[in-house]
Amino acid sequence: MLAPEHLHNLRAISASFCLTEGGSHGPDHSERVLHTAITIGQKTVARLAILAPAALLHDIGRKEESQSQGKICHAQRGAELAAPLLRDLDYAEDDITAICHCIRAHRFRGTTKPESLEAKILFDADKLDSIGAIGIGRAFLFAGQIGARLHNPGQDPSLSLPYSLEDTAYREFRVKMSKVRHQMLTPAGLQMAEQRHAFLEIFFDQLTKETSGIFP
Numbered sequence: 001m002l003a004p005e006h007l008h009n010l011r012a013i014s015a016s017f018c019l020t021e022g023g024s025h026g027p028d029h030s031e032r033v034l035h036t037a038i039t040i041g042q043k044t045v046a047r048l049a050i051l052a053p054a055a056l057l058h059d060i061g062r063k064e065e066s067q068s069q070g071k072i073c074h075a076q077r078g079a080e081l082a083a084p085l086l087r088d089l090d091y092a093e094d095d096i097t098a099i100c101h102c103i104r105a106h107r108f109r110g111t112t113k114p115e116s117l118e119a120k121i122l123f124d125a126d127k128l129d130s131i132g133a134i135g136i137g138r139a140f141l142f143a144g145q146i147g148a149r150l151h152n153p154g155q156d157p158s159l160s161l162p163y164s165l166e167d168t169a170y171r172e173f174r175v176k177m178s179k180v181r182h183q184m185l186t187p188a189g190l191q192m193a194e195q196r197h198a199f200l201e202i203f204f205d206q207l208t209k210e211t212s213g214i215f216p
Helices: 004-021 027-042 048-057 062-067 074-088 093-104 117-128 132-146 169-175 177-183 187-211
Strands: none
Touching: 004 027, 004 048, 004 062, 027 048, 027 117, 027 187, 048 074, 048 093, 048 117, 062 074, 074 093, 093 117, 117 177, 117 187, 132 169, 132 177, 132 187, 169 177, 169 187, 177 187
């Protein structure tokens, strides 16, 4: 895939940009996306030497997006930041173009659509990290950071606001996580998404029962 020293350098770069972004988008997120992307990539004829650096660097523009309150697209900015960094690591220009396309196209709400197989895989791997057991953990982590309540199944998600008391993990499930499986671009990604979605349904059903005092 990549020489160990290349992976080490890419991980160091990723950490330098993402370390302050918290548990949801820190270096551990990029590492999980890497593992998932490689798993999907190995099931196809994907170029892992393109996929690996794209996965590790895909969120390096997120800090600037946060600081700009969303005015800067982290996917576009991440691609801009990645190009000179990759040149410093002696990547060929064609490979830099391919890697930067993956980074630029990984955002669901972005204007660049994934064209290459590697871009589609990175897109799926990034979305998969928002569902299943990992997605649940990330949702509760975020809810705790903003001071949201534990669970609110009786609250209409359309009538509650993000970054509020009602912005719970359950609201995240209803508004975003439940839709992720329909966004997949690869067969392997879809299969993984269906499995993780099934776990989401089981978990939140059980949570609702327990918080409502419903016992078997």
